[in-house]
Amino acid sequence: MTLLTTRELIDLLAADRPVRVLDIRWSLAEPDGSAAFAAGHIPGAVYVDLETELGDHSVSGRGRHPLPSGADLQASLRRAGVNDGDTVVTYDDWNRAGSSRAWWVLRAAGLTDVHILDGGLGAWTAAGEQLESGTVEAEPGSVALPHPDLYAGSLPTLTAEEAAKVPGTGVLLDARAPERFRGEVEPVDSVAGHIPGAQNLPSTSLLAADGTFRPVAELQQTFATLGVDGNRPAGAYCGSGVTAAVVLAAADAAGVDLALFPGSWSQWSSNPDHPVEVGDGRN
Numbered sequence: 001m002t003l004l005t006t007r008e009l010i011d012l013l014a015a016d017r018p019v020r021v022l023d024i025r026w027s028l029a030e031p032d033g034s035a036a037f038a039a040g041h042i043p044g045a046v047y048v049d050l051e052t053e054l055g056d057h058s059v060s061g062r063g064r065h066p067l068p069s070g071a072d073l074q075a076s077l078r079r080a081g082v083n084d085g086d087t088v089v090t091y092d093d094w095n096r097a098g099s100s101r102a103w104w105v106l107r108a109a110g111l112t113d114v115h116i117l118d119g120g121l122g123a124w125t126a127a128g129e130q131l132e133s134g135t136v137e138a139e140p141g142s143v144a145l146p147h148p149d150l151y152a153g154s155l156p157t158l159t160a161e162e163a164a165k166v167p168g169t170g171v172l173l174d175a176r177a178p179e180r181f182r183g184e185v186e187p188v189d190s191v192a193g194h195i196p197g198a199q200n201l202p203s204t205s206l207l208a209a210d211g212t213f214r215p216v217a218e219l220q221q222t223f224a225t226l227g228v229d230g231n232r233p234a235g236a237y238c239g240s241g242v243t244a245a246v247v248l249a250a251a252d253a254a255g256v257d258l259a260l261f262p263g264s265w266s267q268w269s270s271n272p273d274h275p276v277e278v279g280d281g282r283n
Helices: 006-014 034-039 070-079 097-108 120-126 160-169 216-225 244-253 264-268
Strands: 019-023 087-091 114-117 171-174 234-237
Touching: 006 019, 006 087, 006 120, 070 097, 087 097, 087 120, 097 114, 097 244, 114 120, 160 171, 160 234, 160 264, 216 244, 234 244, 234 264
Parallel strands: 019 087, 087 114, 171 234
Antiparallel strands: none
16 A cells, blocks of 8 residues: 555554654755654654655766665654554645655565555645654664665666656556646756657646645546556656656556656756657657
């Protein structure tokens, strides 16, 4: 079960079982969510910084948000108080981007009991639940990642070369906003456009107005309409591998398998030898 409702999270926290709630406040406009966390968060939650703890900026050539090493991720999770056997619930306050990134990274690292709070912090407060303020320093955890060689088969990933080949035999989804996909604007990376043959599926289109994921039947229909049917290769990318995780979370909820191109457009467009396509991709 990928998604948890607020009611389900409340019940989990009240039950006699270990639960660790991780606050992944992040957005393109405000990547550091620590101040927002301190102003108000779900009681007992611990803030995890997407930029420094769910990415590794010491490496180059792999886009704006390279995946963290297994050792670094394990250290970050221990700092957040995660122990072996914990149920981990991630949440955010912006389009499920941060929580989905954390969900995917932890699942790819081999943890299986990881969930996204459907609707994020907004759903929690809309249910009348209280927040607490201030910084939080958790008792160090002892989690040991089952796959120290991170992302080695736990969840499928694509290299740039592999992503280029997917449209020839399958479906490659671009999770960015339509105007970025079409190449009309590019506010972040140096080149506008998309990977040739990709189809646009904005991550926000998979969410309802209240920030929850759309019903499973609707998600299944969306992926089926795009040709993601489990019978051919399928992958997703975005600007830097963050919002594409929203598409992968929706796919997982719908029972659809997708591979992630972690470097995404930021890696692809940084190589002048990579071809670029503009327009709506339907010609």
